[in-house]
Amino acid sequence: MRVEHIGDATLYLGDCLEVLGTLKSVDAVVADPPFSFAGGSSNGMTSSADSQFFKHWLESVFRRLDAASKETAPWFLWCDWRTAAVFDSALSGAGERYSRRWVTQVLAHDREMVGMGSPFRNQLDWVAVIRGRKTDFGGRIPKTQPNVWREYWYYGKHEHHNAEKSVSFASRLVEWASNVGAVVLDFCMGSGTTGVACACLGRKFIGIEIEPRDFDIACRRIEDAQRQGKLFEPKPAPEQVAIEGLA
Numbered sequence: 001m002r003v004e005h006i007g008d009a010t011l012y013l014g015d016c017l018e019v020l021g022t023l024k025s026v027d028a029v030v031a032d033p034p035f036s037f038a039g040g041s042s043n044g045m046t047s048s049a050d051s052q053f054f055k056h057w058l059e060s061v062f063r064r065l066d067a068a069s070k071e072t073a074p075w076f077l078w079c080d081w082r083t084a085a086v087f088d089s090a091l092s093g094a095g096e097r098y099s100r101r102w103v104t105q106v107l108a109h110d111r112e113m114v115g116m117g118s119p120f121r122n123q124l125d126w127v128a129v130i131r132g133r134k135t136d137f138g139g140r141i142p143k144t145q146p147n148v149w150r151e152y153w154y155y156g157k158h159e160h161h162n163a164e165k166s167v168s169f170a171s172r173l174v175e176w177a178s179n180v181g182a183v184v185l186d187f188c189m190g191s192g193t194t195g196v197a198c199a200c201l202g203r204k205f206i207g208i209e210i211e212p213r214d215f216d217i218a219c220r221r222i223e224d225a226q227r228q229g230k231l232f233e234p235k236p237a238p239e240q241v242a243i244e245g246l247a
């Protein structure tokens, strides 16, 4: 297995199911697993694998992820509405060890630009918030923070990866999930967007990617982000207002 150490980042080229078994003491997970095969269709193609297969795979991943995570570690996982339900079922359907984790909320990134889909074009990226029994967000998430994040992201440009996410939104997730100096894991890192956010925000990063081409892109992006540091620094979070006192 190829392992690259780039500053505070450790990047594995391999299958997350194998690599996760070697990890421990992760402080937070901000990850973007593949999800178009959770039944249904994506980009006009109907997936052949169904939710049952996906759930089976997720149960194995979650079992290892839980063993690799501190009990306090939150998991923020990109998903779609269907996948969020499969996450929940994979968490609750499995053994005693990780039934202590559950989906507590779903966040929506309103990209302020329509994407694929018909009828109804898709404008939202979803993120499942999965907390463990001892997860404490330690005041990192403002009490008035709504579960919708509005920030323009032109999803269609595919500069580094065909499922590339916004560094800016990934940065919000990293800040909500962890403190400076924490170890953040993305077990399906693609082109390394979470790793770029970590490089800008002073977090240590562990990334896993199975595709050599994407792995190489992630290595390069994370190295560039570490080298250029402040140039990549994400904008401070704009205020997204909710009314205090509304439960």
Ligand SMILES: C[S@@+](CC[C@H](N)C(=O)[O-])C[C@H]1O[C@@H](n2cnc3c(N)ncnc32)[C@H](O)[C@@H]1O
Binding pocket: 014, 015, 016, 017, 032, 033, 034, 035, 160, 161, 163, 164, 165, 166, 187, 188, 189, 190, 191, 192, 193, 194, 208, 209, 210, 211, 214
């Ligand atoms: C949704 S994409 C991540 C995109 C990423 N957030 C970005 O901005 O570039 C999911 C990635 O998971 C990788 N992947 C799929 N199965 C994997 C596995 N078993 N182990 C590690 N990586 C895997 C895919 O190759 C793909 O690059």
